[in-house]
Amino acid sequence: MIKKKGPTIQDVADRAGLSKAAVSRYLNKSIRLPQETGRKIDEAVAALGYRRNSIARRLSKGGSETIGLVVPEISNTFFSEMAEAVEQTASERGYNLILGISRNHPDKELGFLRWIDDSIVDGLLFVTNRPDNRRLQLDIRRYGAVVLLDEDIPGTAQDKVFCHNVAGARDATRYLIRTGHRRIFHVTGPVSLMSVQERLEGFRLAHEEAGLPCPDAHIFHHDYSQRFGREVVGQILSHPVLPDAVFAASDYIAIGMLEELKRNGVRVPEDMSVVGFDDTALACLVTPKLTTIRQDAAELGRIGTERLLDALARPETPRGVTRIAASLIVRDSVRDTRT
Amino acid sequence: MIKKKGPTIQDVADRAGLSKAAVSRYLNKSIRLPQETGRKIDEAVAALGYRRNSIARRLSKGGSETIGLVVPEISNTFFSEMAEAVEQTASERGYNLILGISRNHPDKELGFLRWIDDSIVDGLLFVTNRPDNRRLQLDIRRYGAVVLLDEDIPGTAQDKVFCHNVAGARDATRYLIRTGHRRIFHVTGPVSLMSVQERLEGFRLAHEEAGLPCPDAHIFHHDYSQRFGREVVGQILSHPVLPDAVFAASDYIAIGMLEELKRNGVRVPEDMSVVGFDDTALACLVTPKLTTIRQDAAELGRIGTERLLDALARPETPRGVTRIAASLIVRDSVRDTRT
């Protein structure tokens, strides 16, 4: 509990009989000193237990060797898997990770952006799944060191990493069609999100290919939540004709639906097939195990971190969009009606 | 992408026709200035868009207004629920949260502890579920501002927040006995962990009360993982006499067991009852829904954060252990054999 006042670089310099500058430059390897001198410094550092003060270092160097990850929530396994990968990648490259949880509050999001001005972080990995009212868009454009993950903010020119939403959704829908389903509903998030639009596009594409109709009445928009999954079941069950399959645009929606369908005596997949999206750890925990589109949150995090770190190292290089795979994982929630 | 060089306090002072000192003290409310002077400063701040540099501030004040949370992993929902609560509580009290993921590596843990020396954080919330080889113990004692959550590090005198492990485990076991089970196995983590010992104690206590034997052969130690839950099923099924119930010391273990039991054609709860511990969000996702002991990760995080912030504000006050409730949540994984 004693107020610690660690030794400063001056103490090391004194003990080694050198100047601050020599010690600093030696420690940062920005100078090559003769063996003997280096040894004296090493000895002094060890004897005093010197560790440089990173705040002072940041102040004079202007960097923090820290990046931030901003997510709407962390208890969502999709985001926590992403966070784990980001931490791993960042720490391998000598960076710390600071975590920001925005709860989708615009003010919090803006506050996190300020971390960059504050030298709290050098750059930010940013995930938002809230429709933007342009405030975020205007603000975020000022920052070079922001990488957008998973969801776009229209009108920005940052580095971005998304998955192949269209292809993933198309494959999911094709698979349902191929296994004999003809009346497929789509349950998804708010229209304004890029991922929602793209998955919907994939869903439509697969229908067109197969020459199947795809009426708007079969599409349910709200948000990517378990709760919505539960609520939508009531709406679906009150339809005059029941679907034989549902493509949910997120595992959380799918899981909520699974729960509620079970409560209503609708068997999955016997009475209704369900496909999710994301393949979080939850997907194979539920019964039946969820057939879903795998979007590797860890890879999203890993690639995003690399992009960000590269952008920090070479701010000149142009920004771009990277897409990662979205591939079908077949489990037990779809019935093959051909057999 | 332009190198930002925000206005400094000197710029504000110049514009307001005052000195740095006046501006700094006014902005920190450590002085009361006449209306007119204050207005001039406010005006200058607004006109220049001045925002103070938090790094410079940390260097001279010695504090960071940031706390850290160190967890073994974040994709474990127990820890992510905790993190969410910590972030919430900290941000309500004006603190930032930095997240450290230790992967149970001693070196990483030690590194995070150093964040305190580095002024990266003012204090740390620390969770480790790795048996300590005394290195951590020796190191952690030097820090006043470290609060231990969920799991103890023996030999330390920090503030600590745990749940009532003994009572929780005792209640779980009592419940199994009350519902007619007589041959109960206990699957748990490494013996060296406090939570393991305490839960085991509760397990034994309930047996003694009921006059039931509790042989060591019924207790399986390894770690708190889903994988171990899967693996232990093989060992259990090869026992000459099968248990009628298993008390798993973590939901992850229980969930792993549920999976593997199902694969082996053992029905839960008809053939075997299972009780978990923690009540993470996963518990009601699996089938059957898991009967478990609720240990509120969010409350753990909340209380821990408050303790830490209090300790930072008043380092003099004595440290202590706080216990939170551990209460039985009845769901579907236990069969009432009396009915």
Add this chain to the structure above:
DNA sequence: GGGTGTTTGTAAACCGGTTTATCTGATGAA
């Protein structure tokens, strides 16, 4: 011996705030 590098090392400025000790001028009391 003198010119030219090359090592080896240093003094001092700087990063952008906070804080302490001090100064100035006005007001009031004696």
Add this chain to the structure above:
DNA sequence: TTCATCAGATAAACCGGTTTACAAACACCC
């Protein structure tokens, strides 16, 4: 008038590093 007091404001030290510009010492070559 003179001294004490006090509000209002400031200069300068400080936090602990990094970096620039330069000096001293030594080596090498002709």
